[in-house]
Amino acid sequence: MAVSKRIVLHFPRRLVDRPIVYRLIKDYDLELNILKASITPDEEGLLVLELRGEQNNYDKGIEYLTKTGVRIQSLGQNVIRNEERCTHCGACITVCPTGAFELEPLTRQVSFQHEKCLACGLCIKACPPRAMELHF
Ligand code: SF4
């Protein structure tokens, strides 16, 4: 099964000039789309990317990164719903490409499944009361 996830990689100074991303492509057969790259003032490298590939290869690639000393943060974990603001209008259900929102038929409440979120941001723009928030 193929997966596609948006993640943030934090490279400590000692790893900044190592060909780690190249190995993800070559050794683990992963495709990647770099969304943002920067080096912080204390010389930590930061890479925001979308990583795609077979689940097995993806898992091995993540294991390789972790063992190498790269800190991994899932972007999806940073999209949260402000429960006090949500009116359960349902506007987010149709825009979400991953089906992270579902209308529960009995209660008419809209549930949000964090683990399906790729942090694309579409629900943030679509939500009338601005209940969806992106936190970095
Ligand atoms: S669009 Fe916003 S207010 Fe409407 S159900 Fe989704 S999160 Fe709640």
Ligand code: SF4
């Ligand atoms: S940011 Fe919103 S629309 Fe995009 S995947 Fe996550 S929940 Fe779905």
